[in-house]
Amino acid sequence: MKNYTQLTEAERNQIYALKQAGHQKSAIALQLGRHRSTIGRELQRNCGERGYRPKQAQQLSGQRRQEKA
Template identity: 55%
Template sequence: MRKHMNQYKQLTEGQRYQISALLKVETLQKDIALILGVSPPTISRELERNTGKRGYRPKQAHIKADRRRQAAEKSIKMTVEVVRLIVSVASSHLDKLRHLL
């Protein structure tokens, strides 16, 4: 278990518009991070993921982020409960097979 769990928060649509405005006046990424109260790597990742041929576009960036978040939510997490269910079902099937032999 980790000693310290980081609380990650996604950028809001408003923060994305702030990023866009600050980029237009040539604000450095580290200064944007300071203004928004996030880490510099957060800004770097945001720009890397969401800057296209037409530059950083906050509305499109937010739509893309929502799609990535929805796709991530759809994946099944291998929790302790899921493992227990798998073991239980597998054991039940094995017991039935043993009775046939």
Template identity: 50%
Template sequence: MSDTQLTQQQRYRIYAPGKGNHGQREIADIIGCHPGTISRELRRNRGMKGYRPRQAHGLAIARRQDKARPRINGSV
């Protein structure tokens, strides 16, 4: 289990077992991450049509870029 961010490939791996009868713990074992990671990923990125890995990855990248932007103006 690593403390890295999920890759697009891992998001597709969350999606595939999610279509079956796999629980979040089983999906976490398949991917090799903590079950809480799966829970947060699904909660953050589940839309009206369910979990979509391509959309989830795009949202994650957008959140990462927003986080990297400086919040304080240089003239202060």
């Protein structure tokens, strides 16, 4: 069974840049070496009124992690 790794802040910045450049989720996933569903979930969970913002996504991820503990 494989272990997963959480997205890093650098990966979130890459997702933002690639999304802004017009890349699709599958192309972003391929570039980052992640599954396309990982990218899809990231964008779905962390899109606010202004769209996907990597700093906001990192903060929300940290909050969810603390709530679980």
